[in-house]
Amino acid sequence: MTKKDNSNPLKEIPVLETERLVLRAFSTDDINDIFEYASVKEVTDFLPWETHKTLDDTRAFLKMSREMFNKYGNIDFAILLKQEKKVIGGISIRKWNDINRCADIGYVLSSKYWGRGIITEAIKRIIKFGFEDLNVNRIEAHCDENNTGSYRAMEKAGMKYEGTLREKTFMKGKFINMKFYSILKSEYIG
Numbered sequence: 001m002t003k004k005d006n007s008n009p010l011k012e013i014p015v016l017e018t019e020r021l022v023l024r025a026f027s028t029d030d031i032n033d034i035f036e037y038a039s040v041k042e043v044t045d046f047l048p049w050e051t052h053k054t055l056d057d058t059r060a061f062l063k064m065s066r067e068m069f070n071k072y073g074n075i076d077f078a079i080l081l082k083q084e085k086k087v088i089g090g091i092s093i094r095k096w097n098d099i100n101r102c103a104d105i106g107y108v109l110s111s112k113y114w115g116r117g118i119i120t121e122a123i124k125r126i127i128k129f130g131f132e133d134l135n136v137n138r139i140e141a142h143c144d145e146n147n148t149g150s151y152r153a154m155e156k157a158g159m160k161y162e163g164t165l166r167e168k169t170f171m172k173g174k175f176i177n178m179k180f181y182s183i184l185k186s187e188y189i190g
């Protein structure tokens with residue numbers, strides 16, 4: 001897909017807010033905050049990327065994130081708690097095109113903040129952003145069938161279970177059954 005195929009109309013990544021969170025573009029100044037969560041093994045167990053070993057891994061992530069925005073319009077938001085003004089995770093919306101108007105989301109959160117409804121709150125805001133600002137018609141997400149926290153958050157954000165694709169992904173040495181979820185613009189209540 002070339003840049004002109006994208007329906008993402010944005011030149012820059014906006015700042016979005018929820019009650020407790022700010023979602024904004026990553027900055028090179030965030031490197032230590034990102035490394036703090038990305039270097040924890042339990043955080044990356046269900047993710048396709050490897051646990052960060054050094055700050056160079058985090059630097060490479062920041063570079064790739066910017067490139068994917070410029071080339072494909074993929075948007076990676078940093079997640080900050082308003083109270084702490086520190087990056088504690090990330091949430092992305094990506095892979096859309098003009099014909100299908102379908103986007104995919106993915107997310108990660110520092111393990112220190114798990115279980116407080118933070119990702120549910122962030123997913124809801126990204127769904128609103130996709131439908132109201134990006135003219136997307138369908139937003140989907142998927143996860144390892146054993147990643148209960150991830151699919152519970154999708155469900156709580158209003159996404160519907162569509163099925164499990166058997167051994168869909170080869171990740172970290174094994175084939176993984178993936179659960180797929182989505183929400184359509186016609187189902188979205190703003």
Ligand SMILES: CC(C)(COP(=O)(O)OP(=O)(O)OC[C@H]1O[C@@H](n2cnc3c(N)ncnc32)[C@H](O)[C@@H]1OP(=O)(O)O)[C@@H](O)C(=O)NCCC(=O)NCCS
Pocket residue numbers: 042043044046047106107108109110113114115116117118119120121142143144147148149150152153
């Ligand atoms: C998955 C993840 C994003 C969830 O973030 P979070 O902010 O803790 O999620 P929320 O608090 O909004 O919701 C999680 C829900 O799952 C539940 N949950 C979490 N882990 C669970 C587990 N092992 N078993 C059962 N329920 C679990 C929580 O209790 C909560 O549901 P509830 O409010 O009904 O109790 C976070 O754990 C994470 O970053 N994991 C590592 C990266 C990752 O897996 N990303 C997703 C890749 S698809």
